[in-house]
Amino acid sequence: MFQSIMMGMKNAGMLPRLSDTERQALEAGDVWAEGEFFKGNPDFKALLAENYGQLTAEEQAFLDGPCEELIAMCDTWEMSRTRQVPDAVFDFLAENGFFALLIPKQYGGKGFSVLARSTIMAKIQAAGAAVAAIVVIPNSLGAAELTEKYGTEEQKAHYLPRLAKGEYIPCFGLTELTAGSDAASIKADGEVFRDEDGHLKARLNFSKRYITLAPIANLISLAVRLRDPENLLERGEDLGISVMLLHKGMEGLSIGARHDPMGVSFHNGPIYGENVVAPLANTIGGIDYVGKGWKMLMESLAGGRAISLPASAVGGARMLASVTGAYSMVREQFNMPIGLMEGPQAKVARLAGLQYLMEAARVYSCSAVDAGHEPPVVSAILKQQLTELMRSLSIDAMDVMAGAAIQRGPNNIVSDAYIGAPINITVEGANILTRTLIIYGQGANRSHPYARTLVESVEAEDSTRFRKALLGWVGGMVVNFGRSMTRYLTRGRSAGTPVSGATATYYRRLGWASTRFAILSDLAMIFMGAKLKAKGNFTGRLADVLSWIFLCTATLRRFEAEGRRAEDLPLVHYALNYGLKEIQDGFEGVYANFDAPVVGWWFKSVGGWLLRLNPIGKGVTDDLLAPAAAVVQTHGDHLQRLQAGLHVPAESDRGAGRLYRAFRMLHEVRPVHAKISQAIKARTLPKGHPADLVHLALERQVITAEEAEQVRETRRVQLESWGVDEFSPEEYVRIGSSTAVTEGFIGKDAPRPKLVASGQA
Structure with a gap:
């Protein structure tokens, strides 16, 4: 009976059919x-x-x-x-x-x-x-995490210390024009071949966008779908998605242009590659991990999204x-x-x-x-x-x-x-x-x-x-x-x-x-x-x-x-x-x-x-x-x-700093305000804001001279905290105007991150 029910469910299409990428995501x-x-x-x-x-x-x-x-x-x-x-x-x-x-x-x-x-x-x-x-x-998610989890010992020894020191600035190349939320549909293409030096390499062509840190990166973790038309790896032609490490300066690699996400000035931009040749050993995890990139990404994202x-x-x-x-x-x-x-x-x-x-x-x-x-x-x-x-x-x-x-x-x-x-x-x-x-x-x-x-x-x-x-x-x-x-x-x-x-x-x-x-x-x-x-x-x-x-x-x-x-x-x-x-x-x-x-x-x-x-x-x-x-x-x-764990600025700072200062001072002056309020209820003072009645309250001995000064200073700081910024016409025009843009945040005379020779792994 159960056999017939099972086959009926299968033939009727009652259960979802899963693609390989969906199955890997579920696993x-x-x-x-x-x-x-x-x-x-x-x-x-x-x-x-x-x-x-x-x-x-x-x-x-x-x-x-x-x-x-x-x-x-x-x-x-x-x-x-x-x-x-x-x-x-x-x-x-x-x-x-x-x-x-x-x-x-x-x-x-x-x-x-x-x-x-x-x-x-x-x-x-x-x-x-x-x-x-x-x-x-x-x-x-990127070079450090993937290399630490899946990299070969040689890759770990080379990349992780340099990533830790900031010698490598990484970015992760996944999103494309036709592959946004549907990341498994990437078109980035790589063809495996044996070079004249006898090593297996991949010729890569890709167009990535929305890549955070791309404009300043010198190390790219690239998600690419590899093909092996000559079956050099003896795994068939379609090898699936792999993650390869590319270095800035490789021939055919274009990196450095900027997107402008909502005017928020974090580094984000496209990456292009035309016939970029990279050793197949640059696959994170080595040649054994060719085609396992999607599973790696899903496993890392399983906890990483949190x-x-x-x-x-x-x-x-x-x-x-x-x-x-x-x-x-x-x-x-x-x-x-x-x-x-x-x-x-x-x-x-x-x-x-x-x-x-x-x-x-x-x-x-x-x-x-x-x-x-x-x-x-x-x-x-x-x-x-x-x-x-x-x-x-x-x-x-x-x-x-x-x-x-x-x-x-x-x-x-x-x-x-x-x-x-x-x-x-x-x-x-x-x-x-x-x-x-x-x-x-x-x-x-x-x-x-x-x-x-x-x-x-x-x-x-x-x-x-x-x-x-x-x-x-x-x-x-x-x-x-x-x-x-x-x-x-x-x-x-x-x-x-x-x-x-x-x-x-x-x-x-x-x-x-x-x-x-x-x-x-x-x-x-x-x-x-x-x-x-x-x-x-x-x-x-x-x-x-x-x-x-x-x-x-x-x-x-x-x-x-x-x-x-x-x-x-x-x-x-x-x-x-x-x-x-x-x-x-x-x-x-x-x-x-x-x-x-x-x-x-x-x-x-x-x-x-x-x-x-x-x-x-x-x-x-x-x-x-x-x-x-x-x-x-x-x-x-x-x-x-x-x-706790939240940055609370110094009270001398503009913005939130001056606000917190006024907040604290109003808390401390509350007993003095209470005295004035009680005097208003007793009709010793007329109705009004305590700060406006401070002179009269002092004169009628409702508060002391020291308390009066506290009320005045608190009011001054309070009013100051309400203020907003204003700019001269020249300043206003200059805000957001084009300036000489250096390569990312690294100044002209500052030491650059050390670049590793193209293809080194």
Whole structure:
């Protein structure tokens, strides 16, 4: 019977057909927390026991020392105006090991953990996009990581020490005109031949674009599809995708032109190659790894997506929450801080609550990678969700700061984050693709307890394995249907919780959400089958549900890991109520668009009504806003703890520095303001702003002379912090005007990175 069912499913095309590249992507990495949600009954005790890492003393010292020094020496406005990074900055990066974060110590690197690299990448966003990119690219997917993981001993010995010292500046050549998010469709072509010297080489032709650091790079990791028409390797003509190392100066290689991404002055440009000849031994991993490039990339991205782009998003979000909270209390209208008005307060609360969630997800996921996991689904969630959240939070910050946010200049704090947000959303696969194809598609195939086994058994025509998988799947569905009904009727109480207190309800609701998600996944795969692969909007909604279940779980993990601090509860409540509403919205979208006979009708009618009658989450209520906003609006130890790992500029600095100074001084002068307010209530003083009444308050002995001076100085600093930049006509014209552009950031007389002879490996 099972044999006939298996063959019927195969012949009917009910199961998706996988290409070699899709199969390699699915085989990359492993299943981590997301597997618990596909089961429908997550083990929250196990998830809370997962590693939530901390930096070592050495890593913390690097964060507090060289990172702070780097940021202090970077004038982000001047670099954006001139589109140049000073030579001194590059020298500092090289001398202090910023290119060596992931390289093992035996090769002259730092050998830092994934969490440390992510934390460093988040912090140095304050140094500006150009400097951040110079650090991020050598420490993420590219020459160093791929060589360290897959390179031959000779390649490791040659490249890694030079990459660590900054003698090699790498870039990774993948994206092309016809291969953006569909990176596997690259047209870069290489033909294998035996040269006159007897060595196997490849003649390469390619056109790459959007390559970060390309204009200043002297070492390229090139993704290219190799052919072997003479079958010299005895593997057939099509060898597949390989990653080859090319050096600047090779004949036929053109590198150095610039793109202009959103006017953000990080180095990005095209790479062209016409009949570039490179030894086949320049393939990362040597000749044995020819054709294994796609698998290498997928394996590296499985955990890698959780590092650089999420770090950039989290660094930006935490900065925006900090400065917007301060600004909302420093800026006044109608004689009161705008942050106490409900409209701006709601924006500040969203910034505060969601940055807490984002940081939780970053640390939780990086800790998993450090523990040996390579979770491709979770890393895709982080990339897509955190960069999207960063974009929306940058809009919130712009809304609160209003005029001060739109006037560019050295005192503008938030415009660069707003302008640059779409860039992170676009790179490493556009977020549209990540949401509609990767998160749920890869998750369902990899993380579902039976789906992959079922597909593999059908392809192999293994009826015994098929029977076990099918019976397990059916049994699991029956159990989850029972769970789903019980958890619906009890509003999740039957799901249980590993903790007590204020957060217990969230575990119950997430358990309830996971059961419903598992049931919907099963029904979608059964009734839509292979067609599910093309239903991007539908799978995108399932991806949203999965993503927010994970993000909420990470938030709870952070709260536990940091000691269940009562002062953090306003942020936890905001983040969890926000996330549960996102889950509810995702479910409603799935129900409304479940296109299948009978089952689809039920979801769109009775099921949809029941879903809305008893929602998993109703969203953030007004009573949660003021407490969440107050966390970043109140100067003190709690705020400083939440700012750990974030660069807080000196009060003498323009922009954020002068804002933080006013924020602190207003906090310190509050008791004096309170005296004046009490005198107003007692009618000792007329109504008005305390700063306008200071002379009268002193005269009537409401405050002392020292307190009066404190009020006056605070008001002066406060008004100064509201100011925006202005330029003379000559200065305005000169901003952004063309200047003599040197080759990248290396000055004319500065020492150049040492170039290695073309083709050397």
